[in-house]
Amino acid sequence: MKVTFLGTGTSQGIPVIGSNHPVCLSLDPKDKRLRVSALVEWNDYTYVIDCGPDFRQQMLTNNVSKIDGILFTHEHSDHVAGLDDIRPFFFNQGDIPIYAHQRVLDTLRNRFEYVFVTEDKYPGAPGVKEHVIENTPFKLGDLDVVPINTFHNRVQVFGFRLNQFAYLTDVKTIEDSEIDKLKGVKVLVVNALREKPHHSHFNLEEAIAFIQKVKPQKAYLTHISHYMGFHEEVQQRLPDNIYLAYDNLQITI
Ligand SMILES: [Zn+2]
Numbered sequence: 521m522k523v524t525f526l527g528t529g530t531s532q533g534i535p536v537i538g539s540n541h542p543v544c545l546s547l548d549p550k551d552k553r554l555r556v557s558a559l560v561e562w563n564d565y566t567y568v569i570d571c572g573p574d575f576r577q578q579m580l581t582n583n584v585s586k587i588d589g590i591l592f593t594h595e596h597s598d599h600v601a602g603l604d605d606i607r608p609f610f611f612n613q614g615d616i617p618i619y620a621h622q623r624v625l626d627t628l629r630n631r632f633e634y635v636f637v638t639e640d641k642y643p644g645a646p647g648v649k650e651h652v653i654e655n656t657p658f659k660l661g662d663l664d665v666v667p668i669n670t671f672h673n674r675v676q677v678f679g680f681r682l683n684q685f686a687y688l689t690d691v692k693t694i695e696d697s698e699i700d701k702l703k704g705v706k707v708l709v710v711n712a713l714r715e716k717p718h719h720s721h722f723n724l725e726e727a728i729a730f731i732q733k734v735k736p737q738k739a740y741l742t743h744i745s746h747y748m749g750f751h752e753e754v755q756q757r758l759p760d761n762i763y764l765a766y767d768n769l770q771i772t773i
């Protein structure tokens with residue numbers, strides 16, 4: 521399985537528009553972070569996790585010409601705003617399968633009503649095939665995906681375990697029974713916003729404590745704010761098996 525980090529930034533991305541913060545002005549490509557998303561590939565399957573406002577650029581940068589579906593973690597704009605840009609995939613492949621909690625599908629239907637209409641659809645509008653995720657395993661291609669139920673302040677968020685790989689973002693709290701579902705993963709991706717605490721995201725300390733409970737071989741941090749600091753400096757302070765992810769990083773599991 522190959523995973524590509526399409527974006528590793530928090531909701532505004534890095535640089536933030538108009539910001540003179542040193543991290544926003546950094547020339548290190550690892551300090552430039554698009555909105556959070558990942559591409560997961562195995563055998564001939566290609567799935568995207570979340571479809572934020574940078575989706576088009578992410579697909580172009582990584583030469584993605586076919587997707588088998590999109591998994592949504594939750595309905596926040598930095599995770600869904602790029603849905604219209606599935607059009608080139610829709611033109612080639614037909615309706616694009618999307619997987620999400622019923623609440624998230626309802627939100628998408630409100631926001632992108634023209635995508636979901638079945639009658640008298642505007643020519644050129646994309647189409648999707650909806651799949652409801654409940655907190656039970658579901659099939660994706662030839663794989664069983666285990667949803668991981670987490671909370672982002674009041675908002676429910678799904679993380680996903682695909683065999684030895686697990687991807688969680690926008691987590692603030694998670695029950696022990698859900699952490700148990702992550703036991704034995706080789707690679708864990710989890711959000712870490714910055715050092716200071718935040719009402720709806722793990723900060724660095726909380727993310728590290730969570731990783732130490734799950735005990736993966738390696739962990740990658742994502743959904744990073746410019747307040748976290750320079751990539752190179754933060755990486756040097758992290759424990760041995762924990763890495764800051766960066767845009768276009770590829771890992772094989
Ligand atoms: Zn987010």
Ligand SMILES: [Zn+2]
Pocket residue numbers: 594596672690
């Ligand atoms: Zn969010």
